[in-house]
Amino acid sequence: MKTLVLGATTNKERYAYKAIHSLIDKSHQVVAIGTKEGMALDVKIETTKVPFSGIDTVTLYLNPKNQQEYYDYIISLKPRRVVFNPGTENPEFYEILKKNNIDFEVACTLVLLATNQY
Numbered sequence: 001m002k003t004l005v006l007g008a009t010t011n012k013e014r015y016a017y018k019a020i021h022s023l024i025d026k027s028h029q030v031v032a033i034g035t036k037e038g039m040a041l042d043v044k045i046e047t048t049k050v051p052f053s054g055i056d057t058v059t060l061y062l063n064p065k066n067q068q069e070y071y072d073y074i075i076s077l078k079p080r081r082v083v084f085n086p087g088t089e090n091p092e093f094y095e096i097l098k099k100n101n102i103d104f105e106v107a108c109t110l111v112l113l114a115t116n117q118y
Helices: 013-025 063-079 090-098 109-115
Strands: 002-006 029-033 038-040 043-045 053-058 081-084 103-106
Touching: 002 013, 002 063, 002 081, 013 038, 013 109, 029 053, 063 090, 081 090, 090 103
Parallel strands: 002 029, 002 053, 029 043, 053 081, 081 103
Antiparallel strands: 038 043
């Protein structure tokens, strides 16, 4: 399964970085988009809307306002689901995802991974 971490960072203290680390530890393929290029472990952080293929899950680390510019992009990836981590809850986007038959969860990626529910 391939996961897109949206809101990725090279800052090891941030949850987006910790999620990349945990995903890799659990043998998930990871791609990442952030505001600054860099590396999070062995994952290159892209700064543009790369047309990745085979995305199973998009896990969000962007506040609702910053998610808006990614709505169409996320829909175009046709992920199985979108995970809204704490602080990213967005009822407007939930409705868009429902209309496009994309599942979503309001959950913490780190907790899902730690409890084998990812």
